[in-house]
Amino acid sequence: MRRPLRKLTRVAALGLLAATFAAGPFRLPVAEASSHREAPLISQDPLADGTDTYAFISPDRANTVTVLANFIPLEEPASGPNFFKFDDSVLYQIRFDNNGDGRLDLAIQFRFRTVVGNGDTFLYNTNTIDNLSDPDWNVKQFMDVTALVRQGDPNTPTFATFSLGTNLPTPPVNIGPRSTPNYETNLAEPSISTVPTGAGDIKLFAGQRDEGFYVDLGSAFDLLGLRPFNSAHLAPLPTSKGVDATAGYNVHTIAVQIPTQLLTQTGALPTGATDPTAILGVYSTASRPGTRVLNINGTKTENAADCGTAAAPGGIAPSATCVQVSRLGNPLFNELFIPMGTSPTVAENDKDLYNAQLPATDVNRIDFVRGTAGRPVEPVKLINLLYPPVLDAPTSGRNDLVRVFLTGVPGATRFPFQPDPADPDAGPGSAPAEYIRLNTAIPATAVGSENRLGVIAGDLGGYPNGRRVGDDVVDITFRVAAGVLLPGNSCAGGTANCNQAPNSQLGDGVTQNDKPFRTTFPYLASPFDGYSNPFHGRECSDTPDAPCPTPNPTPRP
16 A cells, blocks of 8 residues: 655655666756766766766677767756866776676776966867867867776786877867867867777777767656656656756767677677677776875866876776776666665665775675565665556566676576576576676667667667667666566566556656767767757847746657
8 A cells, every 4th residue: 555645755855766767866956867976976076977888789880899988967068168078187997897707807998188278368269179180279188098908817817908099189079150160070070089900990089979868857856757657646747748858968978989809708709699708798987096185276186197197007996096986887777776875784885885896896786676575676666656557566586677787688698607596597697797788799770770678679789788879778777677577477466467558658758869869980969069059048138128038948759
């Protein structure tokens, strides 16, 4: 029996929405998205905040894997004169586990260096920026890219280092038609670097992109509201279309496209989808020097060399001198499944601690995902509570969620490593570790034929087999939490199949991005500029005393 909503007041005050399917803990009334401000400490450090990680087979280039790691959440395009950029003190990494032990096997790391041309002006650019070497672009940023490959004993690893490029270009932000005309052609595309190898070219890019994660944050943070299901909520409102709260915002993207055989354990292409070497675990991190000093002369002391340099990359954070402050694999994981504080029985349940640790520690987090009688899966519990028409999904024993987030789906994304005693039907599986799992032998779905719901809609090229830029991970996660992957009559106390309406229809009503994605590397759309942004701007009357009208963009279907 569900309690009236008025009885939830105290629960909500304690942070009821800390595990909603929107994006992050309910702490401040600000917009958030997938892993945007997902833990207290990283919410105070946006330049190191990983927002989304994507890993997929390149649709336009067979036998290559593309990984995108986004940082700096919800960039307002009109943010001058000090526009967003990567932090020179942060070590940014894309990491791979190619044998399922939860440990780092390969990392591609990016370091940035900012160069100010004219220190006597406040301007980011003094005239139109026509190309990457234009002297009118005053605040340039260059990057060094290094590959680290694990050698020897996995318990005491060493890493061989390979430079993929130094002083590589990055584009300026997209300012507006006067400052950055023809942005993609003149500035973004020339910033794609190509590194030849015997197995094929590696492509690299780092720069500003459109925020590709689409979600109705405004409704989701209002007691887990789903506008298309407003009338079914415990506190009903009129049903309406979803509103993309991230429309018009940008992020900074680090992107790599790399031949598949350079990533596999054997150094060869997999023989087929059942080849255990076909599977990759992928996640991104950001790490900072352990010591930062703010000086009274307006400067800071933060020795970037503590996290490695181009000459001595290091990069095996976390360490005493190089502290990992952000970690991101599956979207929504830290927000939904990791509690805010520490537990008297399980230490590894703190959101900040999760960000500071490696996936090999996630064996200690299984109960947060699987659920027990004494500790139900919190997001599932909330859906059951707030939406009475939903067929209540079980809040414990959720091996389906463990497979999606921690061990892989049998026959698709599951490393053969060790069995999960609580999931004997799955057979041997990988060490529990939270990251995106990608089967590199399952080909990309043809462009134009993708289904935004990925695997649950029969599109095996989509999430949770990797994650493509267009995958609707919000709707997918809602429906998986509601039990659509559970067999038999698992819902409504064991009397109903979960994979039916309304459980199989849950979603926020936002089904596409605010602008079309690119069909070529780096796939995310061109960033909005501050002058032309249709979502955040408004035209005002010529009459001085007349107020500016409130913008009312048409909600997306």
